[in-house]
Amino acid sequence: xxxxxxxxxxxxxxxxxxTQALRSIHLSVPxxxxxxxxxxxGSGKSTLLLHLNGILLPQQGEVVVAEWSVSPNTxxxxxxxxxxxxxxxxxxxxxxxxxxxVTFGPMNQGLRGEALHYRAQRAMAAVSLDPKLYATRNAQNxxxxxxKRVAIAGVLAMQPQVxxxxxxxxxxxxxxxxxxxxxxxxxxxxxxIATHDLDLALExxxxxxxxxxxxxxxxxxxxxxxxxPAFLETHALESPLSYSRPYCQIEHAPVRxxxxx
Amino acid sequence: xxxxxxxxxxxxxxxKTSVWxxxxxxxxxxxxxxxxxxxxxxxxxxxxxxxxxTIGVALLVLLSRVTLLTLLKRIAVELGFVSTVLLGTLxxxxxxxxxxxxxxxxxxxxxxxxxxxxxxxxxSLLILNTLVMTTPIxxxxxxxxxxxxxxxxxxxxxxxxxxxxxxxxxxxxxQRAAASRNLLANPRWQRLVVxxxxxxxxxxxxxxxxxxxxxxxxxxxxxxxxxxxKPKYSRSDRLVLVLTCLLVLLGQGIYLL
Ligand SMILES: Nc1ncnc2c1ncn2[C@@H]1O[C@H](COP(=O)(O)OP(=O)(O)O)[C@@H](O)[C@H]1O
Ligand SMILES: [Mg+2]
Numbered sequence: 001x002x003x004x005x006x007x008x009x010x011x012x013x014x015x016x017x018x019t020q021a022l023r024s025i026h027l028s029v030p031x032x033x034x035x036x037x038x039x040x041x042g043s044g045k046s047t048l049l050l051h052l053n054g055i056l057l058p059q060q061g062e063v064v065v066a067e068w069s070v071s072p073n074t075x076x077x078x079x080x081x082x083x084x085x086x087x088x089x090x091x092x093x094x095x096x097x098x099x100x101x102v103t104f105g106p107m108n109q110g111l112r113g114e115a116l117h118y119r120a121q122r123a124m125a126a127v128s129l130d131p132k133l134y135a136t137r138n139a140q141n142x143x144x145x146x147x148k149r150v151a152i153a154g155v156l157a158m159q160p161q162v163x164x165x166x167x168x169x170x171x172x173x174x175x176x177x178x179x180x181x182x183x184x185x186x187x188x189x190x191x192x193i194a195t196h197d198l199d200l201a202l203e204x205x206x207x208x209x210x211x212x213x214x215x216x217x218x219x220x221x222x223x224x225x226x227x228x229p230a231f232l233e234t235h236a237l238e239s240p241l242s243y244s245r246p247y248c249q250i251e252h253a254p255v256r257x258x259x260x261x
Numbered sequence: 262x263x264x265x266x267x268x269x270x271x272x273x274x275x276x277k278t279s280v281w282x283x284x285x286x287x288x289x290x291x292x293x294x295x296x297x298x299x300x301x302x303x304x305x306x307x308x309x310x311x312x313x314x315t316i317g318v319a320l321l322v323l324l325s326r327v328t329l330l331t332l333l334k335r336i337a338v339e340l341g342f343v344s345t346v347l348l349g350t351l352x353x354x355x356x357x358x359x360x361x362x363x364x365x366x367x368x369x370x371x372x373x374x375x376x377x378x379x380x381x382x383x384x385s386l387l388i389l390n391t392l393v394m395t396t397p398i399x400x401x402x403x404x405x406x407x408x409x410x411x412x413x414x415x416x417x418x419x420x421x422x423x424x425x426x427x428x429x430x431x432x433x434x435x436q437r438a439a440a441s442r443n444l445l446a447n448p449r450w451q452r453l454v455v456x457x458x459x460x461x462x463x464x465x466x467x468x469x470x471x472x473x474x475x476x477x478x479x480x481x482x483x484x485x486x487x488x489x490x491k492p493k494y495s496r497s498d499r500l501v502l503v504l505t506c507l508l509v510l511l512g513q514g515i516y517l518l
Contacts (some may be wrong), residue, residue: 053479076481084479090430091469091478096399108481140430159478182426 002066003031005162006080007189010061013047013214021047021212023059029162029190036222037194039211040236045194048088049164052140052192053084066161080109083160087167089147098124098142098150099135105158123157127183145176152183162190169197177205200239202226209236230248280497281325286396286404288498292321292505293392297385299509305377310512311384317508318384327394333395336386343382350374354439396492398422427473428466 006029013022021044029035037045050056054075066081068074083105086092092250095101099259104119112117124131127149139150148168155163168184169177181203184191195201201208201222208225210218219227225231229239277386281289296317303310322332350371393401405415435458 050475055475055479058420078480084476086472086476086479088472090470094473094477096397100399105480106478108483154480252396 005031005066007064010056012060021214025216034191034205036205037192037207038196038201038208041209044214045211046166049194050165052164054078078145081160081166082162083158084154085152085155089151092095092151093139093147098139099223101139102153103159105120105154119157123153126156127153144171164176164192166194169200199242202240279326282395284501285494285498286400287407287446288502289392289396290404293388295505295509298387299512300381300384305374307516309515313512314384323392325391325395327391331392335390339366339386340414347378382482427469431465432462
C-alpha cells in the first residue's frame with residue numbers, strides 16, 4: 001500500500017458557468033485513514049471527489065494519487081487506484097444484471113474467466129450480497145440499500161486502494177445505514193467519505209475536513225469540530241444527533257472531554 | 262424498437278426456455294437475417310414462396326414460445342406505421358382497373374403489389390420481434406461482435422440502447438411525479454404540461470446520461486463494450502442453420518422447377 005495515497009495542492013476549480021466550486025484546496029491523506037469530508041449542499045464535496053478519480057482534471061494546482069499526478073496520461077492508473085462510489089446508485093449501475101454490473105470494472109481492467117469470477121464473488125461477499133441470489137437479478141428492480149451495495153461491490157471488484165464515497169447514506173433507511181457503516185468500518189482501505197451526516201462522520205472517521213463554499217475551513221480531529229455548535233452553525237451544518245440527545249449516565253456520552261468542559 | 266419506449270421491456274420472454282432459446286444468439290441472428298433477406302428479395306406476386314416462408318416463420322414463432330398476445334400487440338403498432346407508407350402502392354397503374362373515382366383508380370397490379378408488400382412486412386416484423394423478445398439486448402450485441410460486425414458500430418448501438426433506457430427511466434419518473442399531483446385535471450392544461458415535460462425530459466436525460474458516463478469512466482471504461490466468454494456453437498445450432506438455408510432455397514426454388 002502506498003504511504004501517502006492522496007496529495008492535493010492549491011487546487012482550484014471553476015465550472016463553465018462561472019461557479020467557483022473549489023478554492024485553494026490543500027489536503028493530504030495518509031494510507032489507511034478514513035477522512036470525513038463534510039459541508040452543506042453545494043460546498044464542493046462532489047467536485048472534490050470527482051478530482052480524485054480524474055473525472056475532472058485540475059484547472060489550477062495539482063492532485064497526486066499515489067505516485068501519479070492526475071493528467072490525461074495517468075487516468076488509467078489513477079482510476080484503478082481510486083474507486084469512486086457515486087451518490088445516486090441509479091447513475092452508477094447501468095448494466096442489466098447485478099453480475100454484469102459488478103464485473104464491468106474488472107473487465108475494463110482486462111480480467112476474464114476464472115480470475116474475473118473470483119473477483120466479482122469476493123466483491124459481492126464483501127458487501128454481503130449472496131451471488132447465488134443476486135447475480136442474475138435485474139439491477140433496476142433492487143431496493144435502495146441493495147443498489148447501494150451493488151454500486152460499492154462494482155467499485156470494490158476493481159480492488160482500489162482508496163475508496164471515495166459521495167454521500168453514501170443519503171437514500172438509506174436507518175437499518176441499511178447501520179449495515180453500511182459496519183461495512184465501511186471493516187474495509188481495510190483508505191477512505192474519503194463526503195457526507196452531511198455528521199453522526200456518520202463521528203462514528204467512522206477520526207479526521208474531518210469541513211468545506212464551506214469551496215474552501216477548507218477545518219481539518220483535524222472529528223471530535224474537535226462536533227463539539228462546537230457555533231462553528232458548525234456558521235458553516236451551515238447541524239450538530240450530530242448524538243450530541244443533542246440527553247444522556248442518563250455520563251459514561252454513555254460519545255465524547256468524554258466535552259462533558260468535562 | 263423505438264416505438265416501444267412506452268413499455269420498455271423488450272426481452273419480456275428471455276427467461277423461459279425453449280428449443281429456439283437454447284440456440285446461441287448469433288445463430289438466431291443469422292437465421293433471422295437469412296429469412297428476412299429471402300422474404301424481402303422475393304419479387305412481388307410469388308405467393309408460393311411466401312407460403313413456404315410463412316410455414317417457416319410460423320414454426321419459428323411456435324418453437325420460440327413467445328407470448329403471442331404481446332407479439333401481436335407490437336406487430337399491430339408497427340404495422341400501423343408501415344401501412345401508412347404502403348398505402349401509396351395501392352394506387353399504382355397497370356393491369357385491369359377494378360374501381361375508380363376521379364383520378365384515383367385501383368388496379369389488379371396495385372392490389373397485387375400491396376398484398377405482397379404487406380405480407381412481406383408482416384412476416385419480417387414477426388421474426389424480428391420474436392428475436393428481440395426472446396434475446397436480451399446485451400446478448401444480441403455480443404452476438405453481433407462474434408459475427409464480426411465492426412466493434413465501433415456495436416459500441417454505438419450499445420450506447421443507444423443505454424441512452425434509451427435512461428430516457429425511459431426519466432420519462433417514467435416524471436410521469437409519476439405529474440400523476441401524483443393529479444395531472445389529469447383538464448385536457449388543455451395536460452397538453453401544456455406534456456409539452457414542458459418533453460423539454461425537461463431532454464435536459465434531464467442529457468444530465469443523467471452525463472453522470473452515467475462519468476460513472477462508467479470512473480470504472481475504467483474506454484469506449485469498448487467488454488465481452489464475456491463467447492457462447493459456443495453446438496450441433497443444434499448447425500442443424501437449425503442448415504434447415505433455414507434449405508427453407509430459403511426451397512422458397513426461391515419453387516418457381517424454378
Ligand atoms: N456541472 C456543474 N456546472 C455548474 N456548476 C456546478 C456543476 N456541478 C456543481 N456545480 C456547482 O458547484 C458547487 C459545488 O457543487 P458540489 O460539488 O456538487 O457540492 P456538494 O456535493 O458539496 O453538494 C455548487 O455551487 C454547484 O451549484
Ligand atoms: Mg454532492
